[in-house]
Amino acid sequence: MRIGASIIMKxxxxxxxxxxxxxxxxxxxxxxLDSLDEYECDEITVLRYARSEDDAxxxxxxxxxxxxxxxxxxLSFGGGIRSLKDxxxxxxxxxxxxxxxxxxxxxxxxxxxxxxxxxxxxxxxxLIPISYNNDKVRVFIPSQxxxxxxxxxxxxxxxxxxxxxIVYDTDADGFDNLFSFNALQDIKFPLPRxxxxxxxxxxxxxxxxxxxxxxxxxxxxxxxxxxxxxEAKKYAGL
Amino acid sequence: MKVxxxxxxxxxxxxxxxxxTKVNCDVNVINRVEDINSELLVMPGVGAAGxxxxxxxxxxxxxxVRNHVSAGGRLLGICLGFQVMFEYSEEDGGVQTLGIxxxxxxxxxxxxxxxxxxxxxxDFRQVDISEHWRKAKLxxxxxxxxxxxxxxxxxxxxxxxxxxxxxxxxxxxxxxGVVISRNVIGVQYHPEKSQQSGIExxxxxx
Numbered sequence: 493m494r495i496g497a498s499i500i501m502k503x504x505x506x507x508x509x510x511x512x513x514x515x516x517x518x519x520x521x522x523x524x525l526d527s528l529d530e531y532e533c534d535e536i537t538v539l540r541y542a543r544s545e546d547d548a549x550x551x552x553x554x555x556x557x558x559x560x561x562x563x564x565x566x567l568s569f570g571g572g573i574r575s576l577k578d579x580x581x582x583x584x585x586x587x588x589x590x591x592x593x594x595x596x597x598x599x600x601x602x603x604x605x606x607x608x609x610x611x612x613x614x615x616x617x618x619l620i621p622i623s624y625n626n627d628k629v630r631v632f633i634p635s636q637x638x639x640x641x642x643x644x645x646x647x648x649x650x651x652x653x654x655x656x657x658i659v660y661d662t663d664a665d666g667f668d669n670l671f672s673f674n675a676l677q678d679i680k681f682p683l684p685r686x687x688x689x690x691x692x693x694x695x696x697x698x699x700x701x702x703x704x705x706x707x708x709x710x711x712x713x714x715x716x717x718x719x720x721x722x723e724a725k726k727y728a729g730l
Numbered sequence: 731m732k733v734x735x736x737x738x739x740x741x742x743x744x745x746x747x748x749x750x751t752k753v754n755c756d757v758n759v760i761n762r763v764e765d766i767n768s769e770l771l772v773m774p775g776v777g778a779a780g781x782x783x784x785x786x787x788x789x790x791x792x793x794x795v796r797n798h799v800s801a802g803g804r805l806l807g808i809c810l811g812f813q814v815m816f817e818y819s820e821e822d823g824g825v826q827t828l829g830i831x832x833x834x835x836x837x838x839x840x841x842x843x844x845x846x847x848x849x850x851x852x853d854f855r856q857v858d859i860s861e862h863w864r865k866a867k868l869x870x871x872x873x874x875x876x877x878x879x880x881x882x883x884x885x886x887x888x889x890x891x892x893x894x895x896x897x898x899x900x901x902x903x904x905x906x907g908v909v910i911s912r913n914v915i916g917v918q919y920h921p922e923k924s925q926q927s928g929i930e931x932x933x934x935x936x
Contacts, residue, residue, distance in 0.1 A: 706845065
């Protein structure tokens with residue numbers, strides 16, 4: 493199992509996110525990437541904060557920041573990739589994998605297929621932000637800023653479109669060990685190709701390993717030494 | 731050291747450029763065959779084999795890369811750039827590839843996809859590459875131990891006993907992680923995204 497880190501990016505800087513709505517500035521992206529390189533983080537996922545108010549200007553500004561970054565760790569990027577023009581800009585970035593969310597929910601499969609041609613099918617990750625309450629899983633649609641029922645998600649198409657699926661627990665976002673494993677029962681996707689994000693702590697990591705998931709992605713708390721990647725690997729026996 | 735880095739407009743070359751400059755390589759990103767001007771050619775690759783080969787043929791890089799190797803120039807292939815060095819790939823319904831290395835590329839049997847890190851050890855005392863590589867003498871070490879990052883759904887099966895092939899791992903031992911054949915080295919992993927191990931790899935081969 494891989495242990496990665498996720499970074500939320502808004503207005504050209506990295507931010508820490510709590511519960512999917514409270515944001516706290518964290519600072520310069522390059523500084524964070526350097527730290528994660530040093531911690532031997534298995535992979536880094538940079539997600540733009542791309543909700544309904546996102547636009548091309550904000551996208552381009554964030555792309556410029558990422559373009560100037562330099563990291564020796566595997567990098568995934570997502571948030572606001574909605575057109576072929578957006579894809580073309582990503583070619584300038586030091587990223588290997590692309591994360592799609594809105595394109596999946598809006599059925600923009602041709603965009604994802606074009607990305608697979610340009611970057612390889614192994615490079616395609618899809619992300620579903622979820623909320624689990626009263627034994628029900630709801631999925632957040634970033635571009636529409638609303639939740640829908642998980643039964644509306646076409647998992648069969650997802651299975652073919654993407655190499656890996658990121659399940660982002662938005663309620664647990666920024667908190668320790670709160671990831672809802674029960675939600676995985678309603679997500680019809682193979683665990684060996686699933687990445688858990690949001691509410692990842694040492695106990696969640698240990699359980700994720702025993703459940704056979706592909707990876708976990710710890711939020712930016714890994715920047716604090718006590719939550720370092722190396723300690724997490726040691727705790728989980730990796 | 732001067733290095734020509736092939737850019738076919740598929741995927742990105744930014745990470746590989748960053749990686750090569752870590753050991754002070756003078757990287758020339760090229761998209762035309764007439765710009766080949768270095769003794770060391772690096773061919774990275776992501777995407778699908780069909781489109782990649784189409785681009786290689788369309789730009790003339792297919793013949794230029796073969797000629798470069800035949801003339802004694804060094805070639806380093808990475809990921810898909812490594813896979814297309816073989817004779818044939820199953821991807822995209824079957825594609826004839828460059829045929830610089832003997833063997834074929836097939837869909838990973840059983841696992842379907844391989845994303846992650848593998849611990850690897852190379853003893854360069856057992857595989858002497860000094861006739862063509864290690865010219866810059868960036869390290870005196872002869873053993874490279876490290877972990878390398880893989881992200882692929884297809885993998886190479888070595889088909890030539892004269893080529894030195896090192897398996898990806900014990901669980902993927904039928905597939906080549908590294909192949910060395912005189913002036914050609916191919917790696918299935920991404921050394922440019924393998925942190926310090928990737929840098930050490932460069933120091934051992936350049």
